[in-house]
Amino acid sequence: MNACNLGSMPLRYRVTIDRDQCMECGRCVENCSYGVFRQEGDKILINSRKCTACHRCLTYCPRDAIMLTEQPCDYRSHPVWSRQVREAIYNQARTGKIILAGMGSVADLPVIFDRLMLDASQVTTPPTDPLREPVELRTYLGKKPGKLDFRRKENADVELTTELTPNLMIETPILLGHMSYGAISLNAHIAMARAAREIGTYMGTGEGGLHPNLYPYEDRMIVQVASGRFGVNVDYLNRGAAIELKLGQGAKPGIGGHLTGEKVSKDVSKTRMIPQGSDAISPAPHHDIYGIEDLPQLVHAVKEATEWKKPVFAKIAAVNNNAENVAAVARSGVDAIAIDGFRGGTGAAPRVFRDHVGIPIEVAIASADKELRKQGLRNEVSLIACGSIRESPDIVKAIALGADAVYLGTAVLAAMGCRVCGNCYQGLCPWGIATQRQDLVDRLNPDVASKQVANLLHAWTLEITELMGAAGITSIESLRGNRDRLRGYMLDEGLLEVLDVKPIGA
Amino acid sequence: MCGIFGVMDKRRQMMDGSGIREALSTMNERGSGEGAGYVAYGIYPDYRDCYALHVFLDNPCESKGIVDATLEQWGTIEHDEAIPTCDQPGLRANCTPWRYFFKPDASLAPGSATPEKDVVTNLVMQINAGANGAEVVSSGKNVGVFKSGGAGSWPEAVADYYRIQDYEGYLWLAHNRYATSSPELWERPDPFNLHDWSVVENGKTTTYGTNRRYIESFGYNCTTSTDSEVIAYAIDLMVRRHGLDIDLAVRALAPPYWEEIDQMPEAEQKLNRALRFAYGSAAMNGPFTVVAANPDMMVGFTDRGKLRPMVVGECADRLYIASEESAIRAMEPDVESITRPAAGEPVIGRVAP
Numbered sequence: 001m002n003a004c005n006l007g008s009m010p011l012r013y014r015v016t017i018d019r020d021q022c023m024e025c026g027r028c029v030e031n032c033s034y035g036v037f038r039q040e041g042d043k044i045l046i047n048s049r050k051c052t053a054c055h056r057c058l059t060y061c062p063r064d065a066i067m068l069t070e071q072p073c074d075y076r077s078h079p080v081w082s083r084q085v086r087e088a089i090y091n092q093a094r095t096g097k098i099i100l101a102g103m104g105s106v107a108d109l110p111v112i113f114d115r116l117m118l119d120a121s122q123v124t125t126p127p128t129d130p131l132r133e134p135v136e137l138r139t140y141l142g143k144k145p146g147k148l149d150f151r152r153k154e155n156a157d158v159e160l161t162t163e164l165t166p167n168l169m170i171e172t173p174i175l176l177g178h179m180s181y182g183a184i185s186l187n188a189h190i191a192m193a194r195a196a197r198e199i200g201t202y203m204g205t206g207e208g209g210l211h212p213n214l215y216p217y218e219d220r221m222i223v224q225v226a227s228g229r230f231g232v233n234v235d236y237l238n239r240g241a242a243i244e245l246k247l248g249q250g251a252k253p254g255i256g257g258h259l260t261g262e263k264v265s266k267d268v269s270k271t272r273m274i275p276q277g278s279d280a281i282s283p284a285p286h287h288d289i290y291g292i293e294d295l296p297q298l299v300h301a302v303k304e305a306t307e308w309k310k311p312v313f314a315k316i317a318a319v320n321n322n323a324e325n326v327a328a329v330a331r332s333g334v335d336a337i338a339i340d341g342f343r344g345g346t347g348a349a350p351r352v353f354r355d356h357v358g359i360p361i362e363v364a365i366a367s368a369d370k371e372l373r374k375q376g377l378r379n380e381v382s383l384i385a386c387g388s389i390r391e392s393p394d395i396v397k398a399i400a401l402g403a404d405a406v407y408l409g410t411a412v413l414a415a416m417g418c419r420v421c422g423n424c425y426q427g428l429c430p431w432g433i434a435t436q437r438q439d440l441v442d443r444l445n446p447d448v449a450s451k452q453v454a455n456l457l458h459a460w461t462l463e464i465t466e467l468m469g470a471a472g473i474t475s476i477e478s479l480r481g482n483r484d485r486l487r488g489y490m491l492d493e494g495l496l497e498v499l500d501v502k503p504i505g506a
Numbered sequence: 507m508c509g510i511f512g513v514m515d516k517r518r519q520m521m522d523g524s525g526i527r528e529a530l531s532t533m534n535e536r537g538s539g540e541g542a543g544y545v546a547y548g549i550y551p552d553y554r555d556c557y558a559l560h561v562f563l564d565n566p567c568e569s570k571g572i573v574d575a576t577l578e579q580w581g582t583i584e585h586d587e588a589i590p591t592c593d594q595p596g597l598r599a600n601c602t603p604w605r606y607f608f609k610p611d612a613s614l615a616p617g618s619a620t621p622e623k624d625v626v627t628n629l630v631m632q633i634n635a636g637a638n639g640a641e642v643v644s645s646g647k648n649v650g651v652f653k654s655g656g657a658g659s660w661p662e663a664v665a666d667y668y669r670i671q672d673y674e675g676y677l678w679l680a681h682n683r684y685a686t687s688s689p690e691l692w693e694r695p696d697p698f699n700l701h702d703w704s705v706v707e708n709g710k711t712t713t714y715g716t717n718r719r720y721i722e723s724f725g726y727n728c729t730t731s732t733d734s735e736v737i738a739y740a741i742d743l744m745v746r747r748h749g750l751d752i753d754l755a756v757r758a759l760a761p762p763y764w765e766e767i768d769q770m771p772e773a774e775q776k777l778n779r780a781l782r783f784a785y786g787s788a789a790m791n792g793p794f795t796v797v798a799a800n801p802d803m804m805v806g807f808t809d810r811g812k813l814r815p816m817v818v819g820e821c822a823d824r825l826y827i828a829s830e831e832s833a834i835r836a837m838e839p840d841v842e843s844i845t846r847p848a849a850g851e852p853v854i855g856r857v858a859p
């Protein structure tokens with residue numbers, strides 16, 4: 001790199017050790033994969049500049065001796081020339097490159113979910129008590145008939161002649177979202193797969209193919225086909241319970257996936273069918289889809305390859321003309337559409353895309369559901385909401401806005417230990433999640449991590465059941481699109497109209 | 507809490523409205539005196555081939571002019587007149603009930619299997635959606651809805667206002683309202699009617715939003731914010747337009763739990779799964795008992811937890827469905843059988859062809 005006169009940037013984090021507490025056990029040195037700590041003689045030295053705030057050292061310090069502060073150095077405050085803006089400029093003045101960032105958007109915009117209030121039954125209808133009465137969360141994902149056909153038998157009974165197309169049955173409206181092997185570790189994938197089986201749901205493979213160690217869980221896998229076609233062959237397609245065509249991603253609409261070369265280990269290279277150590281950059285478009293009429297051909301090709309036995313999903317990023325996109329995809333023969341909002345997570349995305357392109361999932365689901373109903377296409381596809389589902393009320397709200405189910409990404413990682421430090425692209429994840437370095441991967445015990453993920457799904461499922469019961473709703477399909485059970489709190493009139501939700505008090 | 511009552515004579519023998527008035531008023535403690543209504547089948551034999559439109563007019567000048575013009579666009583008015591009423595102390599009339607006997611122009615719904623009903627559906631939606639001071643409250647052949655809202659609308663007063671003892675029908679539904687919203691609106695109390703189908707409900711679903719959005723995607727237009735309106739449209743959609751038998755339509759509205767479906771024999775499992783797949787958005791949750799009728803049948807069903815009462819009585823050719831046994835006994839002291847069907851078990855009575 002050429003010399004420059006920018007010098008070093010102010011520290012992002014400062015790590016300190018309370019020397020009275022520290023017993024020089026060296027666990028911090030051992031645990032920090034970013035190299036913040038080093039032992040010199042009997043002293044532990046600190047290089048705060050390498051810190052990512054992943055909290056691994058804090059968690060493993062037996063004396064709680066380590067403390068971390070964010071942004072210990074002030075800039076001259078300025079409302080326009082914020083710290084982030086200035087630091088991006090220094091960074092790019094030095095490198096001349098696009099800035100890459102991990103995890104979801106950090107743009108400080110209001111979260112619509114937080115301004116939607118849920119309803120509960122009081123006197124005119126009774127709440128349902130889920131401990132004593134059934135509240136059904138069972139969800140079927142896939143195409144549903146718009147009407148049924150019958151044949152009248154000689155004894156005047158009717159017999160159904162409509163053939164149902166394959167649907168995925170899930171016992172809770174929560175799916176584990178697509179994070180590829182490569183972006184995350186094999187142990188993380190195995191943990192998710194076991195949790196999916198335990199809870200009665202499915203997980204996405206992401207665009208990284210299917211590692212042979214996951215074959216025992218293939219009946220719980222939604223195998224993804226993205227524009228790079230990494231790891232895709234007919235065997236891969238046939239192993240999955242369903243297939244997802246990834247057309248876009250909320251964190252970076254309009255561009256393809258990016259797995260940094262650091263994370264392309266030998267096993268990842270084999271599974272993806274790409275050279276070891278090379279950046280895996282999938283193209284922005286699918287090069288066999290240049291117009292919407294090409295999509296049905298791909299859908300049919302995939303369905304033919306799997307003998308029409310498996311539902312096919314499509315995933316799109318939520319952008320301005322979302323309603324039109326969804327209606328177009330709904331006509332292509334797919335069985336479900338996953339819509340990924342602009343706050344969706346990622347292992348690596350250009351900062352400008354992550355923080356500036358796309359629309360929120362709340363709006364995207366509402367407009368998709370409304371448009372599909374308007375065009376009489378709602379039974380053609382199930383809708384899966386993804387992109388920043390953070391807690392169980394988000395799920396209830398997403399379904400009330402029109403979703404059938406949700407994909408979880410970051411929340412699942414957090415359940416396995418992730419602290420959302422946003423450095424996934426470095427491949428040094430000290431939690432053994434977003435890394436391929438074997439010594440780090442070994443830190444994540446799949447038995448333990450799968451239990452944590454299953455616990456989270458179980459807890460959220462209970463909370464959803466309680467929230468529905470309180471609203472007197474006993475079937476999840478009766479919550480779907482039931483916007484009357486939501487109220488907008490401090491949302492503007494235009495947004496309320498888009499969401500088709502009344503303001504509080506109305 | 508509301509009180510509902512239905513009676514049907516399997517051989518189309520006529521009953522005048524006095525017994526129904528008596529039955530409904532035994533359930534006055536279920537109402538609040540701010541809404542009641544009756545619907546009867548078989549009351550207009552002289553105009554049996556016409557669609558009888560009962561319309562509440564804000565005033566008989568402007569509002570009526572708009573209705574007249576709309577009807578003339580869609581067909582022919584054979585006859586129209588004010589519905590005879592008799593002022594009741596305490597019951598404040600805020601509209602003029604009018605009736606039209608109307609023949610729709612079937613050529614305006616080309617390609618339809620049921621063109622007349624399509625025309626009637628369209629014009630009811632058109633008139634009720636417009637801010638024109640007119641609400642069509644019933645629109646079927648040989649059937650009419652008589653109802654009112656606001657203070658003083660106890661079942662006896664409403665019956666006497668319309669002189670329902672002067673009408674003879676073979677199938678009656680009635681409703682005693684406990685008002686919760688817009689008590690003053692005359693179109694709000696049940697029964698709700700769309701040509702063949704009439705609905706009375708005791709309860710309040712928690713799924714109005716889902717059900718309404720579903721039904722509106724088929725061109726229906728819900729204007730009164732009442733469950734019964736959505737239920738009437740849903741039944742019309744499923745039975746008339748989708749060709750479902752009534753028992754299957756009822757099962758779509760109040761489906762069995764998945765756990766029950768899982769236990770069923772293969773074919774039945776498939777049928778029930780298909781019904782929940784196709785009509786999941788029409789399914790209703792929350793407490794309700796519904797009695798619905800068309801010229802050929804009366805059907806009663808409850809939510810699958812049976813949070814609202816439903817009592818069934820039988821006596822000779824008569825089938826009764828009511829919120830309370832006392833209502834049945836008020837009309838038929840010697841009723842032969844009284845049963846209380848289990849949750850999710852519909853009661854269907856058919857008129858002899």
